[in-house]
Amino acid sequence: MTVTAQNRYLDVAATHPTPTGGQPTVFAIDVERRQNTRGIWTDLAGTPDSVDTIAENADPDATISDYRTAPHRTYEYRITAYGDNGTAITTPWTS
Secondary structure (H helix, E strand, C coil): CEEEECCCCEEEECCCCCCCCCCCCEEEEEEEEEEEECCEEECCCCCECCCEEEEEEECCCCEEEECCCCCCCEEEEEEEEEECCCCEEECCCEC
């Protein structure tokens, strides 16, 4: 996953290895975000330990633009990838 700062938003893109053998092909992704305020993870409304969904069932090759960010804030993102065999895997949080 890459997170790239733009002028007034952040771009989040997933990177997927090419499936080999019996590995599934990724057909959709979800992108989630959390914000760190004074060392406590909160959502934008200030609820502790909350996660905001940025995209659901998105194309796995899409770059997701997050326009709901604020200046001077720290965000982390994670992606859940869904395989064509019914499996799912979630990445660690990345900033």
